[in-house]
Amino acid sequence: MRLSRYFLPILKETPKEAEIVSHRLMLRAGMIRQQAAGIYSFLPLGKRVLDKVCDIVREEQNRSGAIELLMPTIQSADLWRESGRYEDYGKEMLRIEDRHGRDLLFGPTNEEMVTDIFRSSVRSYKDLPLNLYHLQWKFRDEVRPRFGVMRSREFLMKDAYSFDLDFESARASYDRMFVAYLRTFERCGLKAIPMRADTGPIGGDLSHEFIILAATGESEVFCHRDYLGLPVPGADVDFSDPTALRAIVDTWTTPYAATDEMHETAVWDALPEDERLAARGIEVGHIFHFGTKYSAPMNAVVTGPDGKDVPVHMGSYGIGPSRLLAAIIEASHDENGIIWPKSVAPFDVGLINMKPGDADCDRVCDELYAQLEAAGVEVLYDDQETRAGAKFATMDLIGLPLQLIVGPRGAKSGEAEIKDRATGERETLPIAAVLDRVL
Ligand code: ATP
Ligand code: MG
Ligand code: MG
Ligand code: MG
Numbered sequence: 001m002r003l004s005r006y007f008l009p010i011l012k013e014t015p016k017e018a019e020i021v022s023h024r025l026m027l028r029a030g031m032i033r034q035q036a037a038g039i040y041s042f043l044p045l046g047k048r049v050l051d052k053v054c055d056i057v058r059e060e061q062n063r064s065g066a067i068e069l070l071m072p073t074i075q076s077a078d079l080w081r082e083s084g085r086y087e088d089y090g091k092e093m094l095r096i097e098d099r100h101g102r103d104l105l106f107g108p109t110n111e112e113m114v115t116d117i118f119r120s121s122v123r124s125y126k127d128l129p130l131n132l133y134h135l136q137w138k139f140r141d142e143v144r145p146r147f148g149v150m151r152s153r154e155f156l157m158k159d160a161y162s163f164d165l166d167f168e169s170a171r172a173s174y175d176r177m178f179v180a181y182l183r184t185f186e187r188c189g190l191k192a193i194p195m196r197a198d199t200g201p202i203g204g205d206l207s208h209e210f211i212i213l214a215a216t217g218e219s220e221v222f223c224h225r226d227y228l229g230l231p232v233p234g235a236d237v238d239f240s241d242p243t244a245l246r247a248i249v250d251t252w253t254t255p256y257a258a259t260d261e262m263h264e265t266a267v268w269d270a271l272p273e274d275e276r277l278a279a280r281g282i283e284v285g286h287i288f289h290f291g292t293k294y295s296a297p298m299n300a301v302v303t304g305p306d307g308k309d310v311p312v313h314m315g316s317y318g319i320g321p322s323r324l325l326a327a328i329i330e331a332s333h334d335e336n337g338i339i340w341p342k343s344v345a346p347f348d349v350g351l352i353n354m355k356p357g358d359a360d361c362d363r364v365c366d367e368l369y370a371q372l373e374a375a376g377v378e379v380l381y382d383d384q385e386t387r388a389g390a391k392f393a394t395m396d397l398i399g400l401p402l403q404l405i406v407g408p409r410g411a412k413s414g415e416a417e418i419k420d421r422a423t424g425e426r427e428t429l430p431i432a433a434v435l436d437r438v439l
Contacts, residue, residue, distance in 0.1 A: 001347070003382045007044050009033075010394055020216045022329035023148035025338050029398045031325075038145025038153030045398060046325065048346035050156065053321045053328075054135055056187045056343065057158045064180035064239050066131040066160050071113050073137055077103035079112040082298050092140045106139035111294050111316055114161040118312070119300035125165045128302065128312070129173050133160030135321070150282070150326040151218070160317040165304060167291070170313035174206060174289050175245040177317040179233055181210055181285050182252065186232040188324060189341025190331055192284060193227045195257040199288070206289035206315075209259060211281035214330040221281040222263050224255035224271065259283075282327045289315040338399030339422050347380040349438060350400040352392075356385050360411035364431060368404065368416070371435055396421065402438060 009030040018024040026032050031046030042050055058068065074096070080086035086105075094106040107113070114132055122130065138157045145153050162173035178194065185192035190212050197209040211221055233248055256267060259281070268276065294300070295311035304310050332339045340346070349372060353365040365381065372379045380400060382391055395403050405417040416434055419426045429437060 001378075001380050003380060004384050006380070008394075008398070009043065010397065018148065020147050020150070020326075020330070021333055022150065022216075022326040025329055025333060025397070026148055026326065029338060032149060034148075038142060038151070040149055040152055040154070040322075042322075045346050049325055049340070049344055050321060052344040052346070053188060053324050054156075054158070057135070057184055057319055057321060060180045060184040060187070061133050061158065061160060063183075063235075064131075064176045065129075066133045066162075066177075066180075068134060069117075069132055070134050071107075071110055071117075071136060073107055073139070074104050075107045075110075075113055077105055079116055079298075080105065083112050083115075083294050084297060085112065092142065094139045094141050107136070108138055108140045109157075109316070109318070110134070110136075110159055111161065111314075112298065115294045115298045115300045115314070118161075118163055119295075119298060122163070122302060125302045125304050129162065129164045129169055131160055131162040131173060131176075133158060133317075147216070148326055149322045152322065155320055156322040158319040158321060162315045162317070163295075163300075163312045164314075165302065165310070165312065167313055170289055170291070170315060171206070172242040172245070174287065174315050175242065175249045176239055177287050177315070178208065178249050178252070179237060179239070179245050181287065181317070181319070182232050182248075183235070183237070184319065185210060185212075185284065187343055188328060189343060190284070190324075190328060191228065193221075193223055193257055193281075194252055195221060195223065195259050195281075196253075196262045197259060197286065198261045199290075208253070208287050209283045210285035210287075210319075211259070212284055212327045212331060213277075213279045214282050214327065215280055216330055217280035217282040219281050219283060220260040221258070221279055222260070222268055223257035223277050223279075225275050225277050226255040227257060227277075230255075282323070282330065284324055284327050285317075285319040287315065287317040289313075333399070336393070337397035340399045340401060342401045345401050346398070347378045347400050348402065349377055349379045350395040350398070350403045351379050351381045352395060352403060352405045353381070353383050354388060354391070354405065354407040356383050358408045358411070361406055361408050364406050364411040364416070368406070368431065368434060372438060375435060375439060377438055404434065404438075 011028045015027045032040045077086050096104040135158045139154050164170040192210040194208040195211050197207045199207045291313050292311040301309040301311050329338050353361050355361045369381045403419040414431050416431050417428050
């Protein structure tokens with residue numbers, strides 16, 4: 001992509017309304033634009049990162065055996081009356097009336113709708129286990145939308161729903177999602193810690209929030225330092241082996257970790273001081289086993305091996321990809337801007353032409369651009385006639401992992417400079433060696 005033909009509305013001034021660094025940087029880097037309180041457009045650069053995050057989420061959901069579908073944003077209130085949540089949900093739900101006077105709502109979550117899909121076509125335990133997920137915009141009329149896409153009213157969610165015959169099998173579904181989540185966050189360059197979370201009125205101990213430690217996080221969290229060094233399972237993890245998955249979940253739930261609602265001071269106080277990590281955290285994912293809470297009132301039953309109908313055991317599993325963008329920036333930036341982990345960077349390389357119009361510079365840049373693109377490297381090519389300082393500042397701000405700098409002298413002598421955004425290290429190398437260095 002040539003910068004001269006791209007849409008990258010960089011802000012020079014630091015926006016006053018933004019209280020936290022990720023919000024400031026997303027606005028300055030031209031990633032998002034607020035359209036109404038807590039409602040954002042994702043501008044091209046933001047959209048590219050959002051897509052990369054969604055690709056990772058999708059790959060790991062698919063790997064674990066979940067199946068993608070797409071449910072609508074608008075739901076019928078009648079379904080929510082069946083589960084009893086229409087009245088209970090309160091003011092966070094955006095209620096809508098259509099021209100015929102029918103009650104609709106903009107979905108804040110999809111348990112009811114997916115249960116309806118399930119009950120309309122699944123009859124036998126032989127079709128289980130089943131896990132259906134989608135990536136869809138949600139709306140929650142948050143009392144205090146803030147921090148940009150970190151807590152917005154309209155936000156993207158990956159929500160998955162598992163259906164099983166009994167608790168044991170539902171537990172295995174839970175473990176699969178747990179492991180998929182560990183991998184998803186690690187691939188986004190984040191250290192997410194699963195913490196025991198409140199299951200509310202449903203009870204049981206099967207709920208975990210995945211938390212990123214960050215000073216700007218809204219939750220107060222308490223965990224053992226061991227979490228910082230625990231290994232995340234590789235891509236070869238066997239999702240068809242429940243025993244292996246349980247062992248991973250056990251490893252990741254044994255050291256102490258809880259959000260403040262679930263915090264047990266007695267257990268905490270018994271830990272040696274230097275093993276404790278009390279911090280602030282950002283909730284990026286939440287998984288939940290809730291059994292027959294929706295299947296029983298909504299009559300989502302299957303015929304079991306004994307010929308009797310039983311309500312299915314369900315769980316739900318959410319990740320907020322739009323919030324993740326902000327969380328990644330909170331975890332990875334410096335005073336000059338964003339530092340994208342390679343896996344989610346909007347482009348792999350920023351190619352800087354220091355003197356557009358100079359025949360050598362243009363030729364070398366055009367060649368490098370074509371060569372890198374042909375090799376599958378995503379390049380943002382700054383071919384604009386701006387000051388050197390402004391070019392460097394923009395590249396640092398938008399945080400691409402590598403910068404490739406071509407000036408008139410180097411172009412003449414066949415050399416380019418490469419800068420690693422994360423370390424700041426610069427290296428001069430022959431143009432012929434650039435491709436190998438980048439790949
Ligand atoms: P929070 O405690 O931050 O309000 P939640 O517990 O209400 O979140 P869940 O219902 O567990 O959220 O939704 C699953 C995921 O959706 C969350 O872990 C988070 O990543 C994302 N999410 C929830 N609310 C928002 C929001 N207002 N803006 C952006 N992402 C959100
Ligand atoms: Mg909430
Ligand atoms: Mg929460
Ligand atoms: Mg939650």
